[in-house]
Amino acid sequence: MTLDPLAPSAAPGIAAATTDLTKVYGAHDTRVTALDGVSVGFREGEFTAIMGPSGCGKSTLLHCLAGLDTPTSGSVRIGTTELGTLDDRQLTRLRRDRIGFVFQAFNLLPTLTALENVTLPLAIAGRGPDQRWLDRVLAMVGLAERLHHRPAELSGGQQQRVAxxxxxxxRPAVVFADEPTGNLDSRAGTEVLGFLRDSVRELGQTVVMVTHDPVAAAYADRAVFLSDGRLVDELVRPTPERVLDVMRSFDARAAAR
Incomplete structure (x- = not known):
């Protein structure tokens, strides 16, 4: 029997992980090491925030995890699937079937309604939605009255709900969110963070979010911290105050150099 290399892991535990992950851009005088030997796992059914100073490698880590960027060395896994073993077709299929991504800029198609934007990836894959699951998702994000509106008819917060x-x-194995509240006011941002947290608590989803905001990180079950491309700290059940303390320690180290 031939095993499907994209089949999800049968064993519960780690939804996504990296081992000795390194990402280098440029060469010689322009060489920049964005990630320097990062090993980290993200547990199933957990909301994790990735934090750190600007330029520390947060978004690069997220993009490598989601298969949107290729590591220089090391490994990335979704479940037990090693992304480095996949060809382009298999990687596209994995991103389509097992990964969800929330962008800061919404990335909605302006000519489609909210509902059409929500179901577009499924339509591209040639499969219909699990209607019971879709109904639960739409109810959770409160889109019932806006399903037939186009993005231009929606507020920024409503557009991010659609995203x-x-x-x-x-129903992906993991959802990655890159600064999902970066373009929103505080009220809309709070709503979106609540939806992400509820997707973990009510739907059993796994969410990994990059953020620079200590208040946003406090919605997560765990926060991991990068500095200069390395994993340097972790908090369980983070609060804004505890996150700020860690972030201040980065500032103190930078000032002491």
Whole structure:
């Protein structure tokens, strides 16, 4: 029997992980090491925030985990699937079937309705939605009255709700969110963070979010911290105050150099 290399892991535990992950851009005088030997795991059914100073490698780590960027060395796994062993077709299939992504800039198609944007990845894959699951997702993000509106008819917060629902619609193994509240006011940002947290608590989803905001990180079950491309700290059940303390320690180290 031939095993499907994209089949999800049968064993519960780690939804995504890296081992000795290194990412280098440029060469010689322009060489920049964005990630320097990062080994980290993200547990199933958990909301994790990735934090650190600007330029520390947060988004690079997220993009490597999601298969949107290729590591220089080391490994990335979704479940037990090693991304480095996949060809382009298999990697596209994995991103389509097992990964959801929420972008800071929403990335909605302006000519489609909210519902059409939510179900677009499924339509591209040639499969219909699990209607019971889709109904739960749409109810959770509160889109019932806006399903037939186009993005231009929605507020920024409503557009990001559509983006969250789109990421969840295919019931992925993990949802990655890159600064999902970066373009929102505080009220809309709070709503979106609540939806991400509820998707973990109510739907059993796994969410990994990059953020620079200590208040946003406090919605997570765990926060991991990068500095200069390395994993340097971790908090369980983070609060804004504890996150700020860790971030201040980075500032103190930078000032002492």
């Amino acid at each position: 969250v629902a789109r990421a969840l619609a295919g």
